């Protein structure tokens with residue numbers, strides 16, 4: 001059962017629902033989907049999925065997922081209609097309305113990915129319950145099931161060895177994960193890109209992790225940011241987790257369908 005939303009948040013959602021063109025941009029893990037031990041097993045809770053489908057069906061309303069996952073992994077776990085705009089790998093991979101667009105790494109980047117694979121693979125192989133998730137432009141070193149000590153060691157060794165081998169590496173820390181990428185983009189840049197692409201008059205963004213802070217920072221005064229769960233944030237509002245995010249999204253869909261009919 002979700003916690004009720006504050007009246008301030010309900011008021012802000014009512015205001016936001018009135019704009020002509022709205023972009024609803026959402027993080028996936030920890031926001032629509034509760035955290036689980038195996039990334040492949042993560043799914044949006046039914047109420048969140050239902051609310052996303054309602055928003056997707058509304059006119060002048062675009063829905064985007066902006067995730068740290070690779071695009072392929074995001075497509076598999078999100079399982080949403082093709083009208084959903086998708087951003088994977090923290091902004092590196094983008095699937096808009098033309099699905100034929102794919103990330104192409106240059107020769108140097110491809111070599112760097114290979115070096116990273118070797119270095120990080122050795123770290124993962126040598127520490128219990130540490131494993132490597134492969135992405136087109138890098139890797140996520142997962143330590144969720146490792147002991148706290150092993151996790152710290154894995155992060156330290158991986159960081160120093162990867163940085164020694166690959167120049168200008170982008171490193172991001174998430175929940176029980178350290179991510180290495182040979183390209184540098186942020187969820188904030190993704191929000192800006194999607195704002196232009198959809199010609200949105202306002203943006204709603206919800207996210208739970210450190211990398212979502214780039215997206216919150218890219219919001220403008222008339223946009224609305226909602227943080228899912230604990231941790232420092234620049235978002236204007238915070239709710240407890242995916243159950244409450246689902247309620248936020250269904251409230252937005254309800255307001256927006258009313259406002260859309262009045263237009």
Ligand SMILES: O=P(O)(O)OC[C@H]1O[C@H](O[C@H]2O[C@H](CO)[C@@H](O)[C@H](O)[C@H]2O)[C@H](O)[C@@H](O)[C@@H]1O
Pocket residue numbers: 027028029030034035036037038039042066067068069070133140142144174175176177179209
């Ligand atoms: O930007 P997001 O959509 O929040 O994706 C961030 C990372 O999510 C996945 O890892 C996290 O969720 C897993 C499933 O709940 C969990 O097992 C892991 O500990 C978390 O770090 C995904 O595997 C990563 O690639 C994403 O970058």
